[in-house]
Amino acid sequence: MKLLSIRLHNVRRFTTPVEIGGIGPGLNVLSAPNETGKSTVFDALHALFFKDRKAWDKELRALQPHVGGDPEVSVTLESGGQTYRIEKSWTKGRRGEIRVFRDGHLAHQADDAEAWLAGLLKAPKDGGPAGLLWVRQGLLGLADGKETETARRDLATSVTGEIEAMTGGRQMDDILRHCRSELDGYVTSRGARKGGPLDDAETRVATLEAREAELRARAAALRHDLDNRSRLRRELEGLNDPEEAAQRQQKLGEAEAAHAAALRHAEDLDRARAAEQSARLALENHEAATERLEAQLAEASEAAAHMAEAEERLAAAWKVLSGKDAAWEAARTAHEAATKEADAATSRHRRALKAEQAAQAATRRQELDQRLAAATDRRRQVETLAALAQQGLSADGLQQIEALALELSVARKALETAAPAVVMRYAQGRGDGVSLDGRPLPDNTRIALPEGGRLDIAGIGALHVHPGAGADGSSVETALAELDTALVEHGLASLDEARRSARDRAASEVALREARAALKLAAPDGLEALQAALAALPAPVEAEDGLPGVAEAEQAEIAARQALQTAATALESARRAAEEARQAEARASMAGESAAARAERAALALAGKEDPQAALDGLRAAHPALSQAVEDARARRAALETDAPDLDAAQATLQRLTSAMKAAEARSRQIENDLAGLESRIEIQAGEAVDEELSEVQGQLEAARAQHDAVRFEVDVLQRLSGALERARTEARDRYVQPVLAELEPLVRMIWPEAELRFDADTLLPAGLSRTGTEEPFDVLSGGTQEQIALLVRLAFARILARSGTPAPVILDDAIVYTDDDRIEAIFDALTRQANDLQIIVLSCRQKAFRDLGGTALAIRPVVAG
Template sequence: MKLRKLTLHNVRKFANKTAVLGPFGDGLTTITAENESGKSTFFGALHALFFYDYGSGRKELKDMQPYSGGAMRISAEIEMGGSPYLIEKMFNLKKAGSSATIKDLRSGAILKQADDAESWITQHILTANNGPFGLLWVRQGAVDVDAGADGVNARRDVMSSVRGQIDAVTGGRRMDAIVQRCKLEFDTISTKQDKPKAGSAWKEAEDRVGLLADEQARLQVLVDTLSQDLALKKKVMARLQSLNAPELRAMRAQAITAAQHHLNETREHARKVQEADKDMQLVQAAERDITREIAQIAQAQHSRETLAAQIIAKTEDVAAAQKAKTEAQKDLDAAQGEIADFEAKRSAQTGLLTQARHTERLSQSHKRLVALADHLTRLAAPKDKLRDAEALLGGTEISKTALERLNDLERRRDIAIETRKVHFARFTLRAQSAAGQINGVDIPNGEARLIDQPLDLLLPGFGAISLQPAAGAGQGIEDPDALQKSLATELGALGVATVKAARQAHDARLAAAQDRQTAQAQIRALAPDGLETLRQEWEALCTALGHPLSDLHPQLAPTDQDTASEQIERDIAALDATLNDLRQTLPALQNALAVAASGLTEAEVLRARLQSDAQDQCRPEGEDDTLATLSQAQSDKRKALAQANATLTELRAIAPDVSAAQATYDRAVQTDTEDIKEINRLERDLARLNGAIHTQSEGAVEERLAEVAGKLERAQARAAQFASHAQSLKLLLSVLEAARADAQDTYFEPVRAELLPLLRQLHAGADFEIDADKLLVETITRNGVTDKVDVLSGGAYEQIAILTRLAFARLFAKHGNHVPIILDDALVHTDDERIGTMFNMLAQIARGQQIIVLSCRTRAFSDLGGQRAFITFSDAGAPSTSI
């Protein structure tokens, strides 16, 4: 197909105007005009002519209406198979007033109208050669292939529809649709990891399998339990039946009765044995009593004889003890007499000793009185000295520090006086008449006076003289008056008149302190315990001896008593030694007497006790008769005992075993009791089992288990069907995509062959790769560097895009399918150097290909060459004006 001319009436800016664009040549046609000249309006209208139904009221058509409204007429003259046709549509945005017409321009005949015309367009233009409308359209910016194409899918759709040859190889839209359907179906039920997808029917089926398997396991447990309960119930019933069998019950009762009877007999025999044993024991006890009585009588007789012998022997012991006691008393009395003699001698010597010691104490008191009188005499001098010193020390103290301060003041006063004399001028007034005055005070005549301050001298008859000390004179010198005043104050405080008096008072005080210390030492030597103690002792001795207190010269009395008292003491000591020796012999003598007395008493007590016992054990009357009677009775009992023992032995020999009989009875009773217990237990078990079985049977667990098993089998089959379906979809997808990839490789080879020489005219030595999915150049390699096309500059990108379309168009043309290429404001980013090369290639390809180029770049595109087309206007179809 080739476009020849486009005509618009009342479209967009061409309100109430008819605009014509054309003619379009076989090869390259250029339309250059300024922006807003209406170029794009033409190709928008061409799109509407091919794609929009004439009766449509869609928004895109409304947008094409001028502001004044009204029907739009769009027509295109085309050439197909060497024949010219006119396609014309009147768009009134509704069916009424709209029309579509196909006219054979050669014959002028209208071929189709209305819907038939639309069908003709679809058949001959849109789907011709399995393509849509036989156009490759590159709009401004050269990004999209077609107007309205949006994204990969739209581009693929357009590209797929364009290439009839591609379809034949790759499957085209059918392949796309089938692959999409497969993917959709697969994605609906499966994840990419071939697992059931959440929310899908497959997942639902798998989940149901899981749920049913769980339910089956749960029910299987119940059914197994039911089966066990049934088996157990059968055993319980069988056991109950055997336990409740009348034969068994009768046998048990008979066994108990027989055992009871045997036990009773056995117990009766045992009672007889017990009685025989009791009888024998009674006889045995009586015989033992008689024997014991006979033995007691013999024992009493023997005891009496023994007592008589013991009394005789004890009487002899009493006599011997009496004798020993008498001799001991005699020895003790002799010793005590001797001790009394020596004690009388000692008493006399003690009286003599007391007298001698009184005399000695009186002599000692006299000696002490003399010594005290001497001390008192010697104490008089130090006491006086002490009193005098303390009297002196009691006055005001002038310390060493105070004395030094007085000396300092005195020295500084003297220095100040003398220094002032050196520093200040002096004057001496020797007045002849009246004395002069200073400040109203007379000035001693002839006496030198220092000018140490401003002085106003009034000299009677002369006048006044003002005297001034030299400036700065006297600075740094102390005031002697002030110092004198301080000295006087200090002396007054110390109670002395002069510094010298102060020094003397200080020295006298030091001497008094020395005297006091000496006197105190002397007093301490003579009266270590103090003067008061000495005085009290003196007064006490004077009183005791009758000596006057004031007499400090007593006389000593001579004595020789010391020697006498010592002799007496030696005599008393000798007497005490003798007494001590005698007293030490007394305990032995006293002890011997006590032992002898004790032996006597013991012998007498024993003898009296034996005599008492002998009286108690006097022989009873008729003792011999009693003994004879008892002997006879003893003999009788022994015979009876032998008889009873024989009877008991005989009974025991034939006695049945009570324990065995009891055990037999117990066993019979216990067996029966245990039977009853077991019956009760089994009946309880049976009730429980009946309850459990009833519950499960009413719940129809076996039926439900079989039902769930069937459902599970069905669910598993359904899940398996989904799994198989997913597998088959995956296989189908892989096979389809592999086939399409192979086909695309096959297909792109001729595209590469067409595109490569075109690309290398722009970029020498460049190579490229095509994106099999986008059907566009994906990467370009220049000078060994590979770049993705979408990161290239706008110019390079649009050039590659245009070249790709040109290559497709050349390929189609070789297959006899001429596809017009419309470049609508393309190459806007291409610089002047490249645009020349692009123009060359466009001119080269346009030799066998219709290319229509629209651009606002009037100057740049003026060099493109080719046929030029213009927009013209006419009212009645004839051109009147051109742009």
């Protein structure tokens, strides 16, 4: 199907007939400013093809003009090699009409025409292609509602018959539904369904398995108790044998005697070790006393020599310190004199600077006072004009009132056009004789009578004109009421007064802008900045006589400061020299004190010894005897260690045999108790016939498992069948996606040369875009990129649909709103490429941008009568 022309009458703003003609087979472009009716054309086409003539819903009511009238839409199109003209109208009373002409002759009308039109282009709600290929303004994506989703799935059916057979057909749906229903009776997503056949079979098997395990355990326990009874009886006989008891007692006595002998020997060895330790300690104390006395004698000799040397250094340090202190005092006196002279020079320089700044500040203060006065006047003027600019009617308010006035004028004109009218043409030589409501009726002038009137004809009588039911002035009354309401809201009496008020306000706004510019020129940073600058100026001071010039005072201060610096350097040098001499004296004094303290400590260490050297000689003479005593004690301890028995081994043997004796007695008592308990359990279990019941339960369990396997087999078959059907549907969808991707690939390369579009076969929507090796999900792409992909996918679907034998035009109402100027030319190339096989109609308000699109230029033109 290809559109050839479109005509509208009484559709929104088009109260008079308009037409879009010359629509070509390929690319067609209607580029016009906003509010020219492009979206109205789109909505009118949608109504013609998909709104029944007897309907009067919200969308159709929106097509009716404000002044009233029945919407009429007609289209000329080509289908199947023949030309058709479809004319359709709607009325408030749901008595619309439809007629279809073929080659100029009436072919269908009424219900027959509606049926023919439904067969020509299926509605979007039924999966028709217009839901996918006719893009309304503002709907840019591919998931804009059920209509486009249905259209995608219907398009999938048209691309390959296998999808209808395997995924969309009712037979497949019935099979899958039945299979899943049967499967739901057995299992859920979490396992067997509670109370279902599989759950019952599993429960019975589990119950019997638990009972079998219990009986097996009881039978095994009985056999284990019989075996234990035999084993315990044999063990008790061995423990109660008299010969074995006597052997255990003999071994225990021998171990006790060996352990006592080992204890006695260990005590002798401990005493020998203590004697050796005592002799060794006496020797070590003697050696330490000898070493200590030798060190004390050496320290006393060194301390005396060190003290004499320290006294000589202290005397020399005192002599140097006296000379350095005198030099420091002289340098301090010179520095104080230089400081006073420098301070006086600085004071004279500052007073000279202050006098010079006071003179400059006086000139600056006069200038700022003048600017501040001028800026203050400008600000008062701005405040006055700002108040005036808020009064009167704004431009938006005037636009609203003029729009309502225009609607009133249009309503009145429409009323006059529809109302009865009278035209008086006087005979030649006559120009009066007839009056309307007491006023002469002019010659050859149409006078509308929306409310009727009375015509007085001289010499004949009065002619009364009644408007009847056709003169409906409700639109005029409504428009007049809306205009009056708007005027009252703004406190105005008429349209002229509104215009004067708006002009006065506009003039005040212009004057306000000029006054603000003048204020900005007078005070660029504001009045507060001028006031702050004025306040920052130094206060006026009285002139001081005898002051030198600033340059002369500055040079004098520099010379005084240099002299002060020289004096300060000399003072610091003298101070450092005196400080170094004082530190040297302090070090010498501390060294002397340290040497005296050392000599005193050495003397205290030797106090109490009349002849320290004789004492040292005595200590050295006693050392050999103490060394021999240590060697004798070591030899006695070594001899005892060589012959010592193993006390730990003797103690371990005694402990083991004692424990074995006690364990044998305890084990004998324990076995007697265990045998009593086993006899009781064996007697009870022997009467319960556990083996017979176990055999019966095993038979029941085998039958239950066979029943469970049969149910499980049926579940497995249903699951495998469901999976096979789903795989078949997925494979068919994959085969559907291939022609879509093949058609999309060259279009995508035109926009993104290195990109690849990934398509989701489940949703039949783009899933992501791969660029430079990075996968970007569709929903995180920019608005412009999503818009471009959506447009390319629609163009690809349109080409596939055309190849299936049911072509439909592509209509885009401002569908490229987020695409930048650089990429829009690539989109134009894609549209031109697809237009070789398709009819594409582009509606856009971007006149400048769409000049480079090319194609057939369309326009909305008034229909010329005749």
